[in-house]
Amino acid sequence: MRTTQPPRTLIENGTLIAWQDGRHTALAGDAVLAYQGSDILYVGPRSGWRSGPGDTRIDARGRIVMPGLVNAHLHVTDTPFTRGRLEEPGDLSDRTRITNFGPLYQVLPAVRHALEPEDQLAAAECAFAELARTGSTTVVEMGYDFEVGGNGDIAIAEQVAETGIGIGLRVYSAPRYRKYHYGAGVQGEVWYEAYPDDGRPRMRDCFDFCVRHDGRHEGRLRTMLAPGQVDTCDPAMLRETREIADAHRLPIQIHAGQSPKEFERLRSEYGRTTIEYLGDTGLLGPTLLIGHGQIMTADGNLDSLAAHETRALRDSGTTVVHLPWVKARRGGVIDSIHKYRGLGARQALGTDTFPFDLFNDMRMATVMCRFVERSPDVADCRHVFHMATAGGADALGRPDLGRLAAGCKADIVLLRADTFKAAPVHDPFLFMVLAATGEDVDRVIVDGRLVVDGGRVLAVDAPAAIARLNEASRRVSARIAL
Numbered sequence: 159m160r161t162t163q164p165p166r167t168l169i170e171n172g173t174l175i176a177w178q179d180g181r182h183t184a185l186a187g188d189a190v191l192a193y194q195g196s197d198i199l200y201v202g203p204r205s206g207w208r209s210g211p212g213d214t215r216i217d218a219r220g221r222i223v224m225p226g227l228v229n230a231h232l233h234v235t236d237t238p239f240t241r242g243r244l245e246e247p248g249d250l251s252d253r254t255r256i257t258n259f260g261p262l263y264q265v266l267p268a269v270r271h272a273l274e275p276e277d278q279l280a281a282a283e284c285a286f287a288e289l290a291r292t293g294s295t296t297v298v299e300m301g302y303d304f305e306v307g308g309n310g311d312i313a314i315a316e317q318v319a320e321t322g323i324g325i326g327l328r329v330y331s332a333p334r335y336r337k338y339h340y341g342a343g344v345q346g347e348v349w350y351e352a353y354p355d356d357g358r359p360r361m362r363d364c365f366d367f368c369v370r371h372d373g374r375h376e377g378r379l380r381t382m383l384a385p386g387q388v389d390t391c392d393p394a395m396l397r398e399t400r401e402i403a404d405a406h407r408l409p410i411q412i413h414a415g416q417s418p419k420e421f422e423r424l425r426s427e428y429g430r431t432t433i434e435y436l437g438d439t440g441l442l443g444p445t446l447l448i449g450h451g452q453i454m455t456a457d458g459n460l461d462s463l464a465a466h467e468t469r470a471l472r473d474s475g476t477t478v479v480h481l482p483w484v485k486a487r488r489g490g491v492i493d494s495i496h497k498y499r500g501l502g503a504r505q506a507l508g509t510d511t512f513p514f515d516l517f518n519d520m521r522m523a524t525v526m527c528r529f530v531e532r533s534p535d536v537a538d539c540r541h542v543f544h545m546a547t548a549g550g551a552d553a554l555g556r557p558d559l560g561r562l563a564a565g566c567k568a569d570i571v572l573l574r575a576d577t578f579k580a581a582p583v584h585d586p587f588l589f590m591v592l593a594a595t596g597e598d599v600d601r602v603i604v605d606g607r608l609v610v611d612g613g614r615v616l617a618v619d620a621p622a623a624i625a626r627l628n629e630a631s632r633r634v635s636a637r638i639a640l
Contacts, residue, residue, distance in 0.1 A: 164195040164606070165214050168207070172218025173575065173586055175225065176201045177561035182225075182543060184586045191223060193568040196376070196605040201562050220576030221600060222586050226295025226328075226569035227516045228550030228560045231411065231449040231479045231508030233300050234285035235278035235318060238627055239634045240269050241512045245487050261488065263342035263419070264640065270306045272637035275314050278306065279321060280623075280630040285514055286322040287618045292515040292596020295569040295604045296550070296559055297322065298411065298508065300384055300449070301333035303360050304353060312363040319371065319379055325617045326609035328378045328569065330554065331371065332411055335361040336386030337395055348419050350390065361385075361395065365402050372408065378605055380554075381408060382447075388414040388432060389423045396439035403445060409554055411447040411479070412436075415454045431455070433467040437474075444475035447553050449508065451478035452485055452492050460497040472502040477553035480545070481510035482522040495527040495545075496536035506550040507542075515596035520546050524591055539591035572601040 169191040176185050188204040192213075200207050244261035282299075289297050299318060304310045315333035322329040337357045338350040353360070368381035385391045385399050391412075403410050414420070414432050424435050432454050436442050455462040463471075471478075478498055485491060498505055509519050520542050527537035551560030558566045573594060575583045580598070583589050602610035609616060 165212055166192055166194045166199065166210060167214045167216060167606075168192050168209060169216045169218050169223055169570070169572075170204070172221040172223040172572065173583070174201060174223045175562060175586065177225075177548070177563040177566070182540065182547070182561075182587070191562060191570070193570070193606055196568055198562060198564055198566045198568050200564055216572075216601075218572055220574065222573040222575050222583070222590065223562070224293075224571050224573055224590065225547050225560050225562050225566075226571050226602065226604065227293050227546050228296045228506065228554070229289060229294040229508050229514070229516050230298050230447060230477075230506040230550040230553060231300060231481060231510055232285075232289070232297060232514060233302075233511060234282040234322075234514075235302060236270055236273060236281065236306060237285060237511040237514075238281040239273065239277070239631060240266060243269060263340065263348050267339075267341050268638055268640050269634070270302060272634045272639075273306050274633075275308045275311070275317075277630040277634055278308075278314060279317055280626040282318045282321045283325075283618065283623045284627045286325045286327060287615045287620070287623060288514045288596075290325055290327055290602055290604075290609050290615050291599065291613065292513075292517065293571040293573070293599045293602060294327070294514065294516050295571070295602060295609075296328040296330070296554070296556075298330040298332060298382065298447075298554075300411065301331065303334050303336065303357070303386070304339065310360045310363070312367050315364075315367060316371070323375050323379055325615065326604050326607060328380075328559070328567075328604055330380045330382050330409075331367075332382040332384035333364045333367055334384040334386045335364045335395075336390040337392050338390040340387075340390060348423070350423075356392075357395070361398075368408055369406050372406070376605070383408050383410045385410070385412050387416065387420065388412055388435065389420040389427075393428070393439045396436075396441050400440040400443075409445045409447065410441065411449055412441065413449045415448065415451040418453055418456075418458070421453050421456060431464075431467060433463070433470055436476075437470045442470055442474035442476050445555065446474070446476045447479050447506070448476060449479045449510075450481055451498070452490060459493045460501065463501075468501050475504060477504040477506050477549070479506045479508050479550075479553070480523060481508050481519070482526050483519050484510040486522050486526050491526050491530050494530040494536075495523055495542075496531050499541070504549065504553065505545050506553045507546045508550075513596070516546050517590070517595050517598075520591045539585075539587040542591050543587050568603055568606040570603040571599055574598045574600050
């Protein structure tokens with residue numbers, strides 16, 4: 159019995175960001191992109207492609223045709239409720255600056271304790287819709303454990319993942335587990351308290367979830383092991399994580415380098431720096447993603463890394479996922495993307511929290527790095543765009559994502575370049591990184607399926623979803639106790 163093939167689609171007349179010779183390259187003029195089903199068939203000059211009578215055509219005139227963005231670290235279930243509560247925390251401000259003390263150890267736990275499962279699902283729907291609307295086609299959702307309502311019920315992670323899949327995204331679900339909860343004491347100290355049974359039941363549930371769900375929905379749902387912040391996991395938990403990851407070929411992401419308090423705890427508790435601790439527990443490696451990576455030395459300057467730490471980070475192939483905007487808006491910076499690049503470390507980008515617009519974080523990554531290094535010759539736009547696409551894809555072990563080339567997945571974004579702020583586009587990389595926003599996204603295609611058309615997320619009733627989130631926010635606000 160003959161199987162009906164999906165039609166071939168030809169995207170023409172736009173500026174194509176093609177993957178050639180291991181880098182993104184802009185092709186204008188007569189370049190075309192052809193895809194069929196979920197796969198890209200061809201990217202290159204029109205003369206190299208033979209069209210058929212059944213081909214569907216997309217006229218990309220006035221558009222930049224770029225690979226879908228890979229947003230390698232974010233939180234959809236609590237961000238809408240923490241928004242505006244972490245940036246200017248009033249009477250906590252004397253302890254919040256670069257240390258992140260107030261937001262990380264006081265405000266975040268209070269908000270998360272106030273959430274119930276239905277609140278999280280209302281938040282996830284709007285967050286995933288925003289991600290699609292702003293051009294992220296692959297997203298890594300870092301879930302939570304007991305302190306976010308539901309007492310660690312893994313069913314919530316399943317429902318959140320299904321929400322993102324239903325909107326049409328490619329979702330990496332990473333439900334978190336850890337040994338210790340934490341919070342802030344009245345004298346400014348940080349306390350750590352073990353969960354029941356040292357958090358092992360939740361850890362085993364997360365392992366089971368990741369093994370059972372990885373590869374579902376025609377491969378659009380993948381999973382990732384996610385031990386919590388590095389200072390909340392003991393060595394045995396991290397070693398077991400590496401064993402399970404290797405056995406089932408799963409990537410790992412851990413929060414590390416968030417604050418001086420975290421660095422101090424690792425030194426006092428284990429006599430190790432962050433890199434040493436990750437190395438001693440076996441976590442470093444090409445399948446490890448470090449989320450944040452801001453405070454990796456006592457002074458926050460990567461020039462202070464010891465030679466053996468530099469070698470361990472570089473030679474292991476570990477990826478650092480930078481989240482520049484969440485730090486910059488609270489007065490912190492990464493010191494720096496340029497230094498990480500000089501060390502030979504792999505790098506990717508994520509939004510962490512709001513806005514879920516990776517264009518914004520590309521711009522912040524570039525600008526903040528130039529401030530830190532006092533130079534316009536660092537964090538060039540092509541490199542930062544690579545971090546937001548192929549860099550994230552490589553961290554996930556997916557050379558078929560974050561690129562427009564034959565054999566890659568048809569995850570494609572059409573970005574408007576026919577606006578006052580865009581014209582004329584002398585260099586599309588400078589426009590995408592330094593001027594564009596997610597609002598410039600016109601169409602989004604994920605796995606060959608149209609997800610956003612004319613700036614509208616097709617699978618979401620926007621007014622109804624926003625109304626549900628606003629109602630959830632009123633409930634949560636009434637429960638927060640600071």
